Amino acid sequence: MGGKNDDQVIGHKHFRGFHFIGPTDADALLAIRMDDKIVWEGYQGQGRLRIRKPNIFGGDEKEGGVSGYVDVLLGGNTQGANDYLQKVWNTTAIPAFRGAVTYVWRRVYIGNRPILKPLRHKSVAINSKYDNWYPEKARVNAEGRISNAALYIAMDTSDSMAIGSRLATQRDAIKTFIDSLKGFRNDVRIVSYAATERAAIERLNCTDSDYDDIKDWLDTQTTTAFGTDYDAAVSSAPGFFSRAEGVDSYTDTSFSGLISEAVGGLFDNGQTEKQRVVVFVTDGEPVPTSSATDAVATLATIADVRVHCFNIELTDTTYTDMLDNTPGDGVPVVSGADPDDLSVALANAFSYWSDINPAHAFRALVVDPVIGGNDDPASIGDSFTTSADLYFNEGMGVNFFWKGGTRAEYRRQLEEHTNSRLYRSRQTGKWELYPIRKNYVKANLPVFDKTIIKKGDWAEGPVKPWQRDLPNQVTLQYTRRDNGEKASVTSFNIVGIQLAGKINPVTIERPGFSYEPLATQVCEREKISRTVPGIRGAFYVAYLEPQYHVGSPIRINQPELGINDVVFRIKEIGGEGMENYETLLTVEQERFDQRTDIPVAGVSDNVIPDYAQASTIRLVEEAPYYELVQRLGQSSIDDTLSGEPDGGLFHATGNRPTDTHLDMGLAVDSGSGWGRSGVARYSPASTTLTALTRAADDTSVDIAWMDGLETVQAGSLAYIGGEYVRIDNMTRVGDVVTVTLGRACLDTAPVKHGVGTDIIFWQGNAESDQVTYLVSEQVDIRLLGQTFDETLNLSEAPNDQITFNSRAVRPYPPGAFTADGEYTDDRLFDGSVDLAWTHSDRTQQTTGSIEDHTHGNIGPEAGTTYQVRVKEYDSGDTLISTLIDTNVGTATSYTAAPTPSATAAYLTFEVASLRDGYECWQVPTIKMITTIRTTEAGVDRTTEDGTTRTLE
The missing domain is CATH 2.40.30.150 (Bacteriophage T4, Gp27, baseplate hub, domain 3)
Known part of the structure; x- marks a missing residue:
């Protein structure tokens, strides 16, 4: 790899003449990463890539993004010097870099920071390597990923598809292909054709539920009478692509030898516009024959369309070759009885990353002169083909970067990775490959x-007893295919640990593996090999x-x-x-035993959606006084409230849907239409696994572990069901986190929270549009999730509405509210109860040390008095009457002796803070069961905790 960067400007950066050099091949995969964010990835033939990721580092409101063009030069024998490098260095004496793949960055804009972000790239070369030997088995563990594309799929439902299981094979393979699209936004249209277009389903800007709808539709398709009209199959493609979002094609005639067509697969190339792709499947020649020519003409009307054709049991590809314009994968001929054949062909056509079959790598070691091979291909024995089949079926693929070194070391690594032996046969004199399996x-x-x-x-x-120092824990290190970093899987020999009385670990490095399920399988194999005497x-x-x-x-x-x-x-x-x-x-x-019975999850099971999504847990409300003080300063807020006591601001945050999300756009409508009002930040969130009572000393709750909770700090605030709580401690055991809380902080009172209640650890992350709203004003707010590529549509975002109610100016509720010295709810009322509470003061409770409901006297705020209320309710929770409603001045205790009516099931005791005509935002309440233990019909009453109150 070589590089040059001779132009850096503070505030923004460009690469001038920055080039990467890698192994030459006709299908280079370029994946560019900065700070572990994908800037662009995809297969390309020689040509120019457009990078367009304007939001990858937060967009204009943060650290910008990446945009520009990268030339891909494949190093052919006739390749000329790059024109851009000639201009940069103002000379024609520039090497042509033949024999190597070169990437030339043409003044690419990168971010808004003066310091250049770390940049890495990866490439893969498979298709044309090794004399293109056995290409159908060259790729292993192909990982398909199609995003930001418009996909038109034509499926054959003519009568010949009823032969055997052809129709089911086609349907199941397409369903698998549709599953691989989940997590990514695409436009999809599938047509069922024979002599005409028989039926179609179309979904634009697909979500996962749209993909499920398409799969359900596929199950309804049947065969019909004779006819395989190729033009009918693609007749509605032009209209579909006009409805889908258009593509942006780039042409530069000054770039010598530009080939605009990619040859290996389809990916989001950084453009916001969608690429156009046709998938054409058939088992028959065109009827009428002229329909093939007509189909070519129809497709020619679609700009920048890519056509992939697949034949089911049709070995003659003459006519489908006319339509197919992607020579990298040709026209695969697949089985009509095995849907895996077509599934693999689709995955290979659209794979954005894959491993190479080790048989191909072993063969290159023998015959490829680039890495020192000097034998003739005729010296390769038949075992290479059978081994390639075995590796392919096992999912055994490798990825090595040839850095020079010795061929002996490369051979050793290949043999260790695959548990195979390469040898020259003493019988035939040819090179043979032998995978060691229990065969x-x-x-x-x-x-x-x-x-x-x-x-x-x-x-x-002879055989010895189990050795105490024999390894019993095997850790296998491999290379993550997404970012090139090390990762590991570990397997234990439980019997060995028990017999040894300790763990004897061993670590094995297998950097050529990049697929976690394969690493898991091989780790099991190595455990068997290494931990058994x-x-x-x-x-x-x-x-x-x-x-x-x-x-x-x-x-x-x-x-x-x-x-x-x-x-x-x-x-x-x-x-x-x-x-x-x-x-x-x-x-x-x-x-040794190659384990293939270990469950292996497909890559698509772990795909993180790249499209923008909504937060499912949100905090959107009128901001409390404390939050305004922290943001704007107490003197400023007090001055504002003295002039406009009913003024207030909202604040909003939500949980991060996936790791691909950056921040949220803040959309606000206060009555005059929607407008963007800045950016909101995400906050960690979870749901409760246990319940919380109303009692202020009920301070422990279990929640589910979620990513991001590791950032929560002790002493910070969280929001649960309208109540603010202080986080005092968090202890994780597996996927359960036990949280110790301080209840009812700021202007909130303790309330009940059931299992499954959302809790959001907002920690000051909530944002506002900084507009002051008055009492009774209604404001609609929508949080628009943002990824590197897109922002959630306004119509798809959930709506949160706030009606302002003078929250910031209201006094804090009293603290430590108890009945007969207890916080406990649902006790039996026996005729009278001693109520007690403590003073609170919003103007004093503004420090970083947040007090919970059990605090002692603070204040009170000048002019504060307390209103005691006792209310009675029937068994249907309907208010019967208010028995007591009295102001007790600044007192902090009161003995209540109400007389409930005959139909009263329970009483509530409240104490509210009042000041200048404003009542506290929330009122602490204690509920007590009445002494009336039976209903009028004589049925025993039962409390909420299940206790039966019977007459004695």
């Missing part, structure tokens, strides 16, 4: 006993038949050594011995 029948293996074994040196044997040794044999090779399983029977018919693997075949031309064999007891 033998023991009874058919040859037996090596004392008649064959001349002399031996057993390093470990076995026998190793070496011995001489007089003669070794030529069919035996490194990796061959054999049986050894030497009872005198305690080795009773045990399977071993040949690890090495050494040179001749000192006597009688003996051959030295190094062997190891068979412990």
